[in-house]
Amino acid sequence: MEHYAIQSAHSVMPTRWTSFRRHVLPSQRCAPALSQHKKALQADYQKIVAQAALLETPLKLHYFGFPGRAEASRLCLAVGNVPYEEVIYTQGTWPEHKGQMPFGQVPVLEMEDGKMLAESLAIERYVAKLAGLYPEDPLQAALADQAAFLSDIWEVFAHTIYMPLSQKISVRRELLVTKIAPKLQNLSKLLETSGEYVAGGKLSYGDVVVFVNLCSLSSGILPGVPTDLLKDYPVLKAYRNRIACIPAIKEFYEKRGEGFRAAFKPDAA
Numbered sequence: 001m002e003h004y005a006i007q008s009a010h011s012v013m014p015t016r017w018t019s020f021r022r023h024v025l026p027s028q029r030c031a032p033a034l035s036q037h038k039k040a041l042q043a044d045y046q047k048i049v050a051q052a053a054l055l056e057t058p059l060k061l062h063y064f065g066f067p068g069r070a071e072a073s074r075l076c077l078a079v080g081n082v083p084y085e086e087v088i089y090t091q092g093t094w095p096e097h098k099g100q101m102p103f104g105q106v107p108v109l110e111m112e113d114g115k116m117l118a119e120s121l122a123i124e125r126y127v128a129k130l131a132g133l134y135p136e137d138p139l140q141a142a143l144a145d146q147a148a149f150l151s152d153i154w155e156v157f158a159h160t161i162y163m164p165l166s167q168k169i170s171v172r173r174e175l176l177v178t179k180i181a182p183k184l185q186n187l188s189k190l191l192e193t194s195g196e197y198v199a200g201g202k203l204s205y206g207d208v209v210v211f212v213n214l215c216s217l218s219s220g221i222l223p224g225v226p227t228d229l230l231k232d233y234p235v236l237k238a239y240r241n242r243i244a245c246i247p248a249i250k251e252f253y254e255k256r257g258e259g260f261r262a263a264f265k266p267d268a269a
Helices: 031-056 068-079 094-098 120-130 138-150 154-160 165-194 205-217 234-244 247-255 259-264
Strands: 004-006 012-014 059-064 084-089 108-110 116-118
Touching (some): 068 120, 068 205, 068 247, 108 120, 116 120, 120 138, 138 165, 138 205, 154 165, 165 234, 205 234, 205 259
Parallel strands (some): 059 084
Antiparallel strands (some): 004 012, 108 116
């Protein structure tokens, strides 16, 4: 039988041991690791809370009240049920805010953290991805871009915006023949071969952009451009009405279908 000697008030050990290790409970041995794990969990929790707080602060889309360059982005956000707020400027309030915009112009998309994204084409593609309207397949994405870029009417009329009204109307009527007619003819050819949608078998941001541009041409927002312009383009007219009848788009314009946006409703063209 081994003989034991008292080493302290709380431990005993065989007398043949010349040294000893302090007895450590399993919970004590794990304490450092548990502490680190707890800190990591707290850090992850704080990140989650911060991300949730950002999500509770919606995107802000800065523009004027009319459709224009921001309408496709508005529609993508609405169709995708992405929360956002509109910051609407008037001709009277815009000058004091112009200097706050990245390039002194709108539309601008203000992120949850305050960062700002300018340029309408960049905004459209970004919000389309948030809304699930930008194709994941590279070719389908390129086809959506192709239709969106082809249908861009604003680049054609941009230099006429600040012209006197009479000159504006005269120049735009000329542009309808030299620039818009070829654009609409090419767009008709594209839609004749693309199927129901411009990029695959479902709605994409390309369809939204084409729809908005066609409606804008018919809306009266551009003096000098006849509101019945699409009557000479049956393929475009039928396509516009088909997109207008998509439930989410139809609902959007049922709520805000006055003024220029009356042309965005089904059968308005």
